[in-house]
Amino acid sequence: MTKVWFITGSSRGLGRSLAEAVLAHGDRVAATARNTEPLNNLLDKYPGQVLPLKLDVTVRNQVHKAVADAIAHFGRIDVLVNNAGVGITGAAEAFTDEQVRSQLDTNLYGPIEVTRAVVPHMRRQQSGRILQISSIGGRVAGAGLSMYQSAKFGLSGFSEALSKEVAPLGIRVTCVEPGGFRTDWAGASMTFAPSVEGYETTVDWMRGFFSGDFVPMGDPAKAAKAMIGLVDHPEPPVHLVLGSEAAGILKLADEARKAEFEKWMSVTLSTDHDDAVNFLDTAAGKALMNLKAIDKR
Template identity: 45%
Template sequence: MSTNDSTNDSTNDSTNDSTNDSAAAKATAEADTPAVFLVSGASRGLGREIVKAALEAGHQVVAGVRRTAALDDLAAEYGDRLVAVALDVTDDEAARAAVRTAVDRFGRLDVLVNNAGYANIGSVEDVGFDDFRTQVDTNFLGVVRLTQAALPVMREQRSGHVVQVSSVGGRMATPGLSAYQSAKWAVGGFSSVLAGEVGPLGIKVTVLEPGGMRTDWAGSSMRVDPIRPEYAGTVGAMAAMHSPESTAASDPAKVARLVLDVVALDEPPLRLLVGPDAYAYATAAGRALLAEDERWRDLSRSTAADDATPEQLDPLGHAQ
């Protein structure tokens, strides 16, 4: 608000107080307005915990599941604030239909949580190509499908938050998880590009990168393919993680609450490691990658043309 030069200090103070009160009231009203969530992979594990946490916080949720009956207990408790929809993230029309349900039932879509995913263990040599393709389709292309379906709504709103439940495996390489981790690396790259495109439109993007959680991800949900003796020391080590959920570091209920904390931030992180093990693994992998880059720095730079300009030799202006 602007005031003319003749406005006295008293009027300025009154105007400022009124403006501040109005802004505070608006912020309070916005905070009290339920957000609309769409969560994929919501029948169990982390997805279900996110649905529960959002409902407990007073929000409205469209929960994507294979069988809608899986959420009958939550539907009975929370009534019409929860809508369970059959959602196969490898199905284009199912992705679009889930977004339409959010808009038709609740009038908008504020938070998309791409959570659906799974992994099987096997060597690159032995993993079936159909299995590899299905893992990538679910863990990466499913993210793309739902994100593309949600973006027109969020773009029109000029607001929204896309939350990708990725993995610390998107920052490291573990023998035996080639399909899964390839997809998670792709999610990180895709989301970084997405953030640059939609940030000016008021849409936020966050990639959550958890380590181990106390769900059945590494238990009954994971298949271990036969391992050749030659890969016993590499792929076999990963297969040893096919273990009870109680051995994992993070509590999925706490991770779900973290999701709500992140979407409440005005400036959320683009990528967030989740769990003490995730932080340890990812930072170690990052240091190792940087060390390798530095080790081979001169060889990397040896391809410069003889007439390369200083700007071409150092486009960021900080080479040593």
């Protein structure tokens, strides 16, 4: 059975690679972008399979119109891919108010609103897959990327909570967390805040890294293939890390977090009330564990 995909940010980068791979696979695509002109050649190559839709994910009425238009045209949405996003590098104190809002609007509030618009349709279908294109920066933070990674950490948390809500409805959610891929994320899609004295070895180093000879390891075509396989998997993960770079970063971060957690365990446990018992032995703890069991069905 062919699927209907709704992909944001599909005119370039990873979104474009995914849209092309999905169409070549024989599925249909509601391909959204702020500028749909680069999508016109897909209409000729895949007649009847693609619906270009103008969409700025930061504009609420455009979000709901695009979803409604896709449903009216194709009759359903089987796979939602929240891919639209932009990067920015700078010290936290250096960003303008507009830059902060833009990062949260595009990388967090936008995907949340698109998801909220699509989920009711999937709920009525009793089926659906949602892929949130986050980043390894949604699991591990680095100097110079505080605003971008704040949004991605938020998207990861939203997606994990959502996955627990909608699993009994036949909807599966995966937060896709790539490392560096050979798209224009660190190029045309990257902006910078002004440099601030004192950050030469941290933020400025990161800025130089991105604007210098940085060559990402990830292949967008292979990422697209992995995501097509993901939506057909009966038990998809809630988090999927893509790329050896991302895997290495996460492994080191997890080891450091575990060591810090264990080091401070005595302080952690010291804050319980004197009459407290093991939380997992309480009624609330048992109820929570029951919810976790339901998640895994």
